[in-house]
Amino acid sequence: MWKCIRCEKENKDTAEICTECGHGRTMDYVQHRTLSKISAKLAKNWKISRNTEKEIEKLNNENRKKIQDLKKKYRQTQLQAKKDATKETPNENRKNAEEVIQKKLSSLRSSVAFMKDEISKEQDEINGLHVVVEEQNKLIEKDIKADKKVTTIAVVIAATIINSLFVYIVYRYMFNGRWTAVEECVNLGNWTTPILIFAIVICDIGWAIDLEERDYLVFDIFVRIIDLLIGRFIGKISYETWKQAKTERDNAQNSIDKKKNEINSIYQKIAPLEKQISKIEGSMSILTDNLSRVLPEHMSEELERWTR
Structure with a gap:
């Protein structure tokens, strides 16, 4: 069957x-x-x-109606729950709103205070690094001044030696080592000696200028010898000490620049937070009224959206 x-x-x-x-x-x-x-x-x-298409359409319509009824009932339930939450306990809802706002303000202020504390620490480190830079700069500048003194002394000594040799050669071989021959040649009477001394000084100055402007290898060696002999007595430091001072100064300066960039970055983060704090404080009453109409579990989200 x-x-x-x-x-x-x-x-x-x-x-x-x-x-x-x-x-x-x-x-x-x-x-x-x-x-x-x-x-x-x-x-x-x-x-x-x-079944036939007509019966299927009828069933579909019934199902659609059931779905619409369920949606409508769900919306009504949600609206009623929201009304009950605001209608039955308005004072409690307002209190919750105030607590949410104060909690948000407290969080923002704590973040700002923490960032400002970080800035203060960075600034203290920068001040310490500035001291290092100043100390190393003083040491380097002192060495530069001492180096100039050494060079000047070397120039004067070298010019005097060269000029003395030149005068000796002229006196010895042109005038046969006789002063009377010099006086007869110059023939200035009592002014002979002062004028010759003045001429020797002028020659010294000329030699000194020439030695300073030109880079003579022999003169450089002479300067190094003078540096070794009297450099330490006039504040000259060793090359290793100078190199270490320069390295420490450059490292400290690089750290200062890096920390300044970090401080600027922190300030950029603080600015929007302070703006948000001002916005909340300026519209405290309005925010409280608006949040009191929202369910407690959604207050934080709504506050974040309104103050964004």
Whole structure:
């Protein structure tokens, strides 16, 4: 036996179509008995899927109406819950709003205070580094001044030696080492000696200027010898000490520049926070009124959105 899925009439196994409605055979009786064990709702859906388009449209409309009713009921439930929250405990809701605002302000102020404390620490370190830079600059400047003194002394000594040799050669070989021959040649009477001394001094100055402006290898060696002999007595420092002082000064200056950039970066972070604090403090009453109309669990989100 098999059962028609349209009219549910049982037919003989030899029948290929339903004797009641003429629907074709689709399953045997055993399969139908298995289907009959399925829930009535699923069996109904099975039948409906074989129904006419008109019946299907009718069922769809019913389902749409049920969905709309459920949505409407859900919205009404949410609105009622919100109304109950604000209607039944208005004072408590306002108190919650004030607490949320104060908590937000406290958090912002703590962040600003922490950042300003970081700036203060960075500034203290910068001040300490400035001291290092100044000390090393003084040491380097002292060495520069001492180096100038060494060079000046070397120039004077070298010019005097060169000029003395030149005068000696002239006196020895041109005048045969006789002062009377010099006086006869110059023939200035009593002014001979002062004028010759003046001329020697002028020559010394000329040699000194020439030695300072020109880079003579022999003169450089002479300067180094003078530096080794008297450099330490006039404040000259060793090359290693000078190099170390310069390195420490440059490192300290680089650290100062880096810390200044960090301070500027912190100030850029502080500015929007202080602006947010001012905005909240300036509209405290309005924010409290607005937040008191919101459910407590959404107050923080709404405050963040309004003060953004």
